[in-house]
Amino acid sequence: xxxxxxxxVFPPGEFLREELEERAWTQQELADILxxxxxxxxxxxxxxxxxxxxxxxxxxxxxxxxxxxxxxxENQYQLSKVKLPNDNVVRKARLYSxxxxxxxxRRGWVRVSENVEVLEQRFCEFFGIQSVxxxxxxxxxxxxxxxxxxxxxxQLAWLFRVRTMASQQVVPTYSKxxxxxxxxxxxxxxxxxxxxxxxxxxxxxxxxxLVFVEPLAGSKMDGACFWLDEQKPVIGMTLRFDRIDNxxxxxxxxxxxxxxxxxxxDDEVVIDTDVGESKEDLPECERRANAxxxxxxxxxxxxxNFIARVQPYFSEEKVLRFxxxxxxxxxxxxxxxxxxxxxxxxxxxxxxxxxxxxxPSADVDGWGSFTE
Numbered sequence: 001x002x003x004x005x006x007x008x009v010f011p012p013g014e015f016l017r018e019e020l021e022e023r024a025w026t027q028q029e030l031a032d033i034l035x036x037x038x039x040x041x042x043x044x045x046x047x048x049x050x051x052x053x054x055x056x057x058x059x060x061x062x063x064x065x066x067x068x069x070x071x072x073x074e075n076q077y078q079l080s081k082v083k084l085p086n087d088n089v090v091r092k093a094r095l096y097s098x099x100x101x102x103x104x105x106r107r108g109w110v111r112v113s114e115n116v117e118v119l120e121q122r123f124c125e126f127f128g129i130q131s132v133x134x135x136x137x138x139x140x141x142x143x144x145x146x147x148x149x150x151x152x153x154x155q156l157a158w159l160f161r162v163r164t165m166a167s168q169q170v171v172p173t174y175s176k177x178x179x180x181x182x183x184x185x186x187x188x189x190x191x192x193x194x195x196x197x198x199x200x201x202x203x204x205x206x207x208x209x210l211v212f213v214e215p216l217a218g219s220k221m222d223g224a225c226f227w228l229d230e231q232k233p234v235i236g237m238t239l240r241f242d243r244i245d246n247x248x249x250x251x252x253x254x255x256x257x258x259x260x261x262x263x264x265x266d267d268e269v270v271i272d273t274d275v276g277e278s279k280e281d282l283p284e285c286e287r288r289a290n291a292x293x294x295x296x297x298x299x300x301x302x303x304x305n306f307i308a309r310v311q312p313y314f315s316e317e318k319v320l321r322f323x324x325x326x327x328x329x330x331x332x333x334x335x336x337x338x339x340x341x342x343x344x345x346x347x348x349x350x351x352x353x354x355x356x357x358x359x360p361s362a363d364v365d366g367w368g369s370f371t372e
Contacts, residue, residue: 009080011047012073019063034058050074088116094132099123100157103216107365109161127160138163139226139267154219155271159226162236165363166209167228174207174231179259182206186251187296190328193244196358199251208258209234212359214366222250222275225257226268233258239358243351245297245335247358250275252296256289294339297332307340316347 020030027045031038036058043049051059056070095101095116101123104110110126113119120132127136138159151159172178182202189195203210209228215221215238223237235254239247253275257263262285263270270285275293282290294300306322314337323330330350338344359367 009076011077012051012070013045013047015073016041016059017045030062033062050078091116091120091132095120095123098132098153099127100154100216103154104157107161109157126164127156136160138269139263151269151271152219154216155221158213158216158219158221158238159224159236159269159271161213161365162211162224162234163226163228165211165213165365166232166234166236169204169209169211169363171204171209172207174233176259179203179206179208179255182208183255183296190248190297190332193329193331193352193354194357196244196247196354197361199358200362203235203255207231207233208255210362211236212239212362212364212366214238215240220273221271222246223254223272225254225262225270225272227264230264233264239355242353242355243335244329244331244354245351247354248297248332249293249335251293253289253293256292257285260285260288262289294336298328298336299326302326303333303336303340307337314341314346319347319350 020027025033027041028038031041034041034055036055040049040055044051044055051070051074053067053071056067056074059065059070060067101110104123104126105112110119110122113122124131124134129136136156138156182205185202186199189198200210209232211234213236219238221238222240223235225236226234228234235251235258237250237254250272253272257270272286272289275290291300302322310318310322319333319337320330323333326333329352330347331352334347334350338346355367
């Protein structure tokens with residue numbers, strides 16, 4: 001039997017009544033055939049009871065139809081009774097598919113609202129767009145419409161949070177010469193983990209806005225560099241690996257992007273994931289930044305000389321003496337040796353934590369301390 005199609009959706013009981021009339025059966029007779037109570041048939045016809053899979057199978061056997069026919073009638077009828085007051089579900093689904101809504105609300109980046117229109121507006125304000133359908137553009141001119149095309153929603157939200165915080169900082173005009181001087185000051189800090197607290201102030205003196213925002217789970221970001229305009233460089237860091245070597249490597253990596261003005265001319269964001277990993281397809285700017293980060297942690301010539309003299313016997317005592325001689329924390333040497341030897345378990349106890357030392361003196365969002 002063909003399924004009936006109608007502009008108005010009727011309860012399955014109407015179709016059941018027609019089947020009985022075609023066969024001149026009474027409700028009692030159908031109850032006898034199905035070996036079910038007469039009340040069941042009466043309530044089905046009256047629309048007071050829904051058709052279950054078991055009942056659908058019985059009706060299909062009795063009338064020579066399929067169980068799907070009766071289940072479809074029931075499903076169509078039940079769906080017709082659901083009246084959505086508006087398109088809230090569709091609009092929320094669009095919002096959730098485009099942005100990490102739940103996490104952004106949890107962190108307070110966007111204020112919660114039960115009104116979907118208000119919620120949309122707040123997300124538009126966060127990303128600086130006119131409508132949810134518009135593509136967010138992080139950089140100041142956004143000459144290239146595809147600038148953020150390869151950025152994941154998690155990374156995009158993190159970047160815009162960094163931008164919001166960086167734009168509120170008051171720092172002197174950026175000076176490449178002052179940043180070069182600042183680098184020398186930073187180099188003097190690598191012996192003691194506690195000295196990382198001076199980093200935000202040193203970079204601010206050079207006009208570089210430094211922001212630490214806890215990473216969104218799954219974003220895989222270490223840091224980023226972009227320009228609010230042609231004279232306002234921003235460095236954002238996630239500190240997702242709380243190790244002294246990772247901190248200094250990523251920081252120097254991002255500083256190199258600033259010194260080379262990477263991304264500035266094209267209004268592009270330099271997004272760094274898995275910083276320091278050797279990949280064949282790395283662009284030149286990333287190779288250059290990686291080299292700068294490695295050399296900052298342990299001067300490349302010194303490291304090469306140490307490896308040539310010591311390998312394959314890299315004892316803890318020799319590593320500690322080498323670190324003392326070049327005036328860096330042992331954790332920085334360990335980090336570089338781990339990369340070279342491909343042994344990430346090598347002397348890990350020396351890769352001390354630094355996050356707790358730098359956060360109190362920095363512009364921070366996360367780790368239990370959310371910036372308004």
